[in-house]
Amino acid sequence: MRVCEKVAEIRSVVRELRRSGPVAFVPTMGFFHEGHLTLMREARRRFPSVVVSIFVNPLQFGPAEDFAAYPRDLERDLRLARETGVDAVFAPARTEMYPERPCTFVDVERLTGVLCGRTRPGHFRGVATVVSKLFNIVQPDAAFFGQKDAQQLQVIRRLVEDLNFGLEIVAVPTVREADGLAMSSRNMYLSPGERRAATVLYRSLQVAREAILGGERDLSAVREGLAAQIAAEPLAQLEYAEILALPDLTPPHATDKELLLAVAARFGRARLIDNVTVTIGEKTET
Amino acid sequence: MRVCEKVAEIRSVVRELRRSGPVAFVPTMGFFHEGHLTLMREARRRFPSVVVSIFVNPLQFGPAEDFAAYPRDLERDLRLARETGVDAVFAPARTEMYPERPCTFVDVERLTGVLCGRTRPGHFRGVATVVSKLFNIVQPDAAFFGQKDAQQLQVIRRLVEDLNFGLEIVAVPTVREADGLAMSSRNMYLSPGERRAATVLYRSLQVAREAILGGERDLSAVREGLAAQIAAEPLAQLEYAEILALPDLTPPHATDKELLLAVAARFGRARLIDNVTVTIGEKTET
DSSP, X not given: OEEEOSHHHHHHHHHHHHTTSOEEEEEEOSSOOHHHHHHHHHHHHHOSEEEXXXXXOXXXXXXXXSTTXXXXXXXXXXXXXXXXXXXXXXXXOHHHHOSSOOOEEEEEOSTTSSTHHHHSTTHHHHHHHHHHHHHHXXXXXXXXXXXXXXHHHHHHHHHHHHTTOOXXXXXXXXXXXXXXXXXXXXXXXXXXXXXXXXTHHHHHHHHHHHHHHTTOOOHHHHHHHHHHHHHTSTTXXXXXXXXXXXXXXXXXXXXXXXXXXXXEEEETTEEEEEEEEEEOOOOOOO | OEEEOSHHHHHHHHHHHHTTSOEEEEEEOSSOOHHHHXXXXXXXXXXXXXXXXXXXXXXXXXXXXXTTTSOOOHHHHHHHHHHXXXXXXXXXXXXXXXXSOOOEEEEEOSTTSSTHHHHSTTHHHHXXXXXXXXXXXXXXXXXXXXXXXXXXXXXHXXXXXXXXXXXXXXXXXXXXXXXXXXXXXXXXXXXXXXXXXXXXXXXXXXXXXXXXXXXXXXXXXXXXXXXXXXXXXXXXXXXXXXXXXXXXXXXXXXXXXXXXXXXXXXXXXXXXXXXXXXXXXXXXXX
C-alpha cells in the first residue's frame, strides 16, 4: 500500500493504478471504525483499485466546533487500510491542502438550508470545497460515502451532477453497534451514561419509521413524536428532528415516495446525527 | 473536426484525443474574432490536440445585461475553428449545461470584490462555475485565456490553484485593431462615432503606463489622469479606471513590481474593458 502526503505523489500513484482499470475513492477524516472499513470493503469488492484519503478538513468545522479535539490515529488507520486491501492512502498535511488562505469555495445551495446546514453554518461549504479538491486530485471513477451522513450524501450527489464531475457516487448503509447506535468517530466523546442514552436516536427513528410504514400519514405528528422521544431522554439535548423528501430535502408532500427521517442531538460534548429512510407506497384512501 | 453537442460525446472524443498526447482547451462564448483565433493558434502550436467550447453562459450575465443580444454565429465559428486546425468543438445547448436549475456555485472571493466584480455582481460566480464545469467535462492538460479579460484570468488562475484542477493556465496577449482598440465581440454594438471614441481606452492606458515607466510613483495621480482622460471623451461613460497589484488585485504598494491598469466604460450600449500591465523596477530615490 502506497502512502502519499503530497498532491503530486498521489496523482502519479493514481495514474499508475488507472492502468489496471477504474479507481474507487473513499474520502475520510480518519480514526477508522467499522463504518469506514465497510466503505473500503465495498469499494474493494467492486473496483480493481481503491484509494482512501485521510484529512481532517478545518474548513468544515465551525469556530466553536471540535476541529482540535477531533480524534486522530494515523498509524492505526494505515494498518487497518492495509489490512482491508487499500492500494493507496492520501494523508496530506493541512498546508498541502491549503498552502494559502483559500479564495475559492464551492456552495451547494437549497439542499444546505436545512438540517445540519442550518445548525452548522459553513459546514457544507467546507465539505463541498474539500470534496471538489479531492475529486480533482484523485480523479476517481467512483466515490463511496456513508448513508450515515445523509445530507452530505445528497449534497455531494448534487455537486457531482451540477459541476459535471465524471464519477459515480456510491452510498453505503450505516453501520451500527449491536444496540443500534450508528458508528461515529465522535462516539468516543461519550461517557458510559451518555453512551447508553445515545441509543435513543435510532430507537426513536425506528418508532417513527414503523408508524409511517403502518400507514400514518400525518407526518408532522410523526415528527413531533420523534422529537418528543429524544427530548424525553435527560442526557440528550435535541438539535433537530426532521422528516424531508428525498433527494431534494424539501418539506414532504403526499406524492413523495422517499422520505428521510433525520435527527441531531448533543450528549455531553458529543454532537451525534442519525437517520433512516422510508419508502412509502401510494397513499390509500380508506 | 468533431462537433459535439452532448457532454457524453465530447468526453469520449477527448478520451480518444488524449491517446495522442496532452489536450489543450480554449473555452469561448463564440462569435470569433482575431483574439479567439490567436488563442486557438497558440494552443495548436503548443499541443497535439485542441478542443474549443462555444457556450454563451447565462449564469455570468446579470438580469439587465446583454445575454439575449450577445452576438452568435455558430456556422461561421465552426468554419473558422476548422480552418484554424481545431480537433473538436463542444457547442452544448443551455439545457445540456444546465439540465436543472443549478444548486452548486463556485465563488472566488477577494479577487472578485474589485473592478468588474464590483460593477457586475454575480458575473465571476457565473464564470467560475461554468469554467469548473467545462474543466470537469473536457479535463484538459492546459487551458488558454486572453489577457484582455485580466481579472477573469487571475480569478481562473486562483480557482485552478485552490481547487487543485490539474492543468496549466496559459495567458495570451490582447489582440488589437490597427488603431489599438482591443478586439471584443461587443465591438459590433458600436456606431461609427462610438467606434472612434472607444480608442480612448487604450490611448489613455498607454499614457498612464508611460508615466509609470517614466518614473512617476504617485499612482493615485496616474489613476486620476487615466480616469479623467476617458471621462473627457463625450461618448464614453466611465465605469472604472483602476491600478492594482498583480496577481492578487490588491491596492498597490511601493514594493509591488507587477501592476495592472484596468478600465471599463460604456459607449452607447457597448460595455468595453481594456487593460495593460506594467513591470516596475526598484524605486530609485533621486
